Amino acid sequence: MRHYTNLSFILAVGHIMPDADLSGSCPYQPKFRPTVNCLFPGRCLEIISLFSEWLQTRMEVTVIPREAENVWNYPSLDDDPSTNAIAITQGGAVDTTCTFWQEDPNINDVIYTDPVYQLDLVFIVKKQTKTIDIFSTFEVFTPTVWGVCLATFFVNAFAFAMVSITEQRLSGAGVKMRDVVDSVWKVVCMQLRMAVDRPNREITETTSGKILFIEFNLFQTFLLTSLYSGLLLSFLLYETNKLPFEDGNEAVNLIASGRYKLLLLRENDVADRIRFSQLPMMNKLRDALEVNPPTRINSSEAAIGLISAGTHVAIDFVDSELVMVAKSQCNLIWVPSRLPRIPIRFMLNKNATRLRKALNNAIAANLQFILRTFQKYLDPDFRPYSIRDNCIAEELEPKSRLNLAKVSGIFALLCVCLLGSVI
Incomplete structure (x- = not known):
């Protein structure tokens, strides 16, 4: 039951919100629900609007001027x-503000609701297109798989030789090394030429030889080569961008090695987390920054320029303005750090205890709506800026055709074989 019908509160709304649609489709005056012309008014606006209706409360809105700075x-x-959102909440001019905060014991005269959502820390970095070398043709299989293929070939060659020796002994003929070598040579021929190209004259007389012949042609010369052919086609025709690193630990190693410099925005919570966190990855990052000091800048736009150059990497929360701006650039991606997620909450004036209880009840009752709303705004494909269409057009461009560099490994082997035969 909802017992807050006589509850009212004052909500401060600022226009400088990183998750709102900044392409110009949303009007200056904030909208609390998505409309045809404003599909993404902002996470907090959508959630607080639902809470107000669910609680059946009256909400008074105070709009912070658009030209205000450091909101x-x-x-x-x-x-x-x-x-300033924190100052007006502390002073009691408003009960809460339409944004989400991490609980901070250094901010006085405020209280917090239960967690609304939990955020990931991510690394923002330039996409790395996979380079092509003369051995790209063979990277379809890992070195381990190639090693297993070679080992099975030798096992089969040895088995064929043993069967040949056994057949000669059973027939009463002496064992001739030439026949053994010829048997192994036939294995090489079958590996290099499919079974359909070799008629039944390769089939031995014994049952074990026939089984071995079928096994070799089915596994070694058919399944493996067919698998390789299919993977090779996909690998060459549908190249994808490769992540420069898989998680935060790899990113820290690259920072320590000097491959990247870390970007830190001034007046950012992440800098404090790096300074004081006792998590193992943060300890490693502090050690790396002693060797490779970070670059500190004032704006997200300046950060994007350095990241796009491929020399810097930044770390921030997945809902930050920096991540939103990065998603509007076609050549930038974000990689999860794999660190524990950080809860975010509503910040209220210290006297708004009744409102906190009401919001806690609303949070608990509307978790699915909150989850869907955050997923909509944090989706990697959501870009709030007008450059989004350019990114889609770039992604749909056809891949390049095969060139000499992509198949040069085959020609390199050809040259080695020709030189070997000449020698």
């Missing part, structure tokens, strides 16, 4: 306290 930063002496 969501920690308040400082240079900031206008009437346009």
Whole structure:
């Protein structure tokens, strides 16, 4: 049951919200529900609107002027306290603000709701297109698989030789080394030429020889070569962008080696987490930054320029403005750090205890809606900027045709064989 029909609260809304649709389709005055012209008004606006209806409360909206600066930063002496989200919440001018916060014991005169969602820390980096070398043709299989294929070939060659020796002894003829070598040579011929090209004159007289012949042609010269042919076609025709690293630990190793420099935004919670966190990966990152100091900058736009150059990597929360701007660039991606997720909450004035209880009940009752809303805004394909169409067009461009570099490994083997035969 909802017992908050006589509850009202004042909500502060700021226009500088990284998850709103900044392409110009949303009007300056905030909309609390998606419309035809404003599909993405913002996560908090959608969620708080649902909460207000579910609780049957009256909500008064205070709009922070669009030209205001440092709306969501920690308040400082240079900031206008009437346009800073933390300051107006502390002072009681509003009960809460339409954004989500990480619980911070250093901020006084505020209280927090239960967690609304949990965020990942991610690394933002330039896409790495896989380079082509003369051995690209053989990278369809890993070296381990190639080693197993070679080992099975030798096992089969040895088995054929043993069967040949056994047949000669059973027939009463002496064992001739030439016949053994000829048997092994036939294995090489079958490996290089499919079984249909070799008539039944290769089949031996004994049952064991026939079984061995069928096994070799089925497995070694048919299944493996067919699998390789199919994978090779996919590998060459549908190349994909490769992640420069798989997780945060690999990113830290690359920073320590000097491959990347770490970008840190000033007035950002991530810098404090790197400084004080006792997680093993953060300890490694601090050690890496002693060898390779970070680059500190003031704006997301400046960060994007350095990341796009391929020399820097940044770390931030998946809902940050930096990640949103990065997703609008076709050549940038974000890679999960695999660190524990961080809970985010509503921040309220310390006297808004009744509102906190109401919001906690609303959070617990509407978890599925909250999850769907966050998934919509944090989807990798969601880009709030107008450049989105350009990225889609780029992704649909056809892949390049096969060139000499992509198949040069085959010609390299040809040259080696020709030189060997000449010698």
